[in-house]
Amino acid sequence: MIIAVTGGAGFVGSHLVKSLLEEGHEVIAIDNFVTGTIKNFYFLPKDFKERFTLLEQDISEETVNIDFKLDRIYHLASPASPIDYANIPIETLKVGSIGTYNILNLAMKHKARFLMASTSEVYGDPLEHPQKETYWGNVNPIGPRSCYDEAKRFSEAMIMAYHRVHGLDMRIARIFNTYGPNMRLNDGRVVPAFISQALKGEPITVFGDGNQTRSFCYVSDLVRGLKSLMETPNIHEPVNLGNPAETTIKNFAEMLLTLTGSTSKIEYKPLPQDDPLRRRPDITKAVQLLNWHPEIPLSVGLTKTIEWAKQYV
Ligand code: NAD
Ligand code: UDP
Numbered sequence: 001m002i003i004a005v006t007g008g009a010g011f012v013g014s015h016l017v018k019s020l021l022e023e024g025h026e027v028i029a030i031d032n033f034v035t036g037t038i039k040n041f042y043f044l045p046k047d048f049k050e051r052f053t054l055l056e057q058d059i060s061e062e063t064v065n066i067d068f069k070l071d072r073i074y075h076l077a078s079p080a081s082p083i084d085y086a087n088i089p090i091e092t093l094k095v096g097s098i099g100t101y102n103i104l105n106l107a108m109k110h111k112a113r114f115l116m117a118s119t120s121e122v123y124g125d126p127l128e129h130p131q132k133e134t135y136w137g138n139v140n141p142i143g144p145r146s147c148y149d150e151a152k153r154f155s156e157a158m159i160m161a162y163h164r165v166h167g168l169d170m171r172i173a174r175i176f177n178t179y180g181p182n183m184r185l186n187d188g189r190v191v192p193a194f195i196s197q198a199l200k201g202e203p204i205t206v207f208g209d210g211n212q213t214r215s216f217c218y219v220s221d222l223v224r225g226l227k228s229l230m231e232t233p234n235i236h237e238p239v240n241l242g243n244p245a246e247t248t249i250k251n252f253a254e255m256l257l258t259l260t261g262s263t264s265k266i267e268y269k270p271l272p273q274d275d276p277l278r279r280r281p282d283i284t285k286a287v288q289l290l291n292w293h294p295e296i297p298l299s300v301g302l303t304k305t306i307e308w309a310k311q312y313v
Helices: 011-022 047-050 082-087 089-110 146-166 190-200 219-231 251-259 284-290 297-310
Strands: 003-004 026-031 052-057 072-075 112-117 169-173 204-207 212-213 239-240 246-248 266-267
Touching: 003 011, 003 089, 011 026, 011 047, 011 082, 011 219, 047 146, 047 219, 072 089, 072 219, 082 089, 082 146, 089 146, 112 146, 112 219, 146 169, 169 219, 190 204, 190 251, 190 297, 204 251, 212 251, 219 284, 239 284, 246 251, 251 266, 251 297
Parallel strands: 003 026, 003 072, 026 052, 072 112, 112 169, 169 239, 204 266
Antiparallel strands: 212 246
16 A cells, blocks of 8 residues: 555654555655654665655645555644643644644545544543543643644544545544654653653652653554554544553652663652643553554563663663
8 A cells, every 4th residue: 555654754653654664565754854853764674765755844834745646644743742842832733733634635635544643632631530532521722731632632623524524534543642762862751751861860850749640552552553443444433542551650750760770869840730630541442443452561661662762862
């Protein structure tokens, strides 16, 4: 198949691109490198490069023109780290609105199946726990995270409208915290932040009292879930993809200290505004519809990520 991946030079995108190339597809990555980097393609073997094209383009600013017929479009382009989207809130809102609109039209033109990387952030600071797809969320529409949360919610609404009005064959993956190699070590997200602090012997910056929770999924599990969702027929509703193993951020910091053997101390810093208190996916739907569940335990995925990070610290 011929497959386009917006945001293909980012963390998740680069793993997805590699995996699709390994399956023998032709892949076109579309990216403006605002948070991604061409370096993320370091792991593409030479013979893959004949089936790989990189289009440097801001999908919010201009429509994408591709001459040959696309079969699938994975739409991943968007800043994803709270620090990134706080730095460029307008670009984040634009890519989730105009960017999604442009890529939906590309999908219509090519009659391509379309999958969008949505997020657990559509649930905001959730009042329901764990979060099922039926939960409508608790989002502050004007807070510092709203540029991301509302852009993703708008994307979902736009995709459903294209499905209802134009019959677009679409998928929505609600992705929960994912980690692994190719994250930017300074992107501010907790996994790269704690790993680089631990490896450098710097204080581990736990925000708040560290009792807030997250559930971390290794990137290869997520990529398997995304491909499965794309290729399973007729799932025209959002599906959570994440690892339900929940941990407090304080325990997560301690686990990283053990895994790295670091002597870093834990330093407590103020909790950012609207930081969700608890987050864990209910993945019943993914298990039932896709027979998907995560396979990589946190300690194994973190060990791989730490080994990868050592070359950059
Ligand atoms: P990332 O920042 O590493 O990758 C995003 C990519 O999109 C980057 O390469 C960036 O340059 C590109 N991009 C952004 N705006 C663009 C634009 N206007 N035009 C073209 N390219 C643009 O983030 P990631 O962690 O790989 O996330 C990928 C997707 O998955 C995002 O849509 C994100 O919202 C979603 N997601 C990720 C997680 C996670 O934990 N990693 C969780 C939930 C949702
Ligand atoms: N966090 C932290 N220290 C850091 C970075 C993040 O304690 O240096 C916390 C953050 O407050 C949140 C959790 O870790 O509760 C996950 O943050 P991240 O930015 O990775 O993603 P989020 O799930 O908030 O989008």
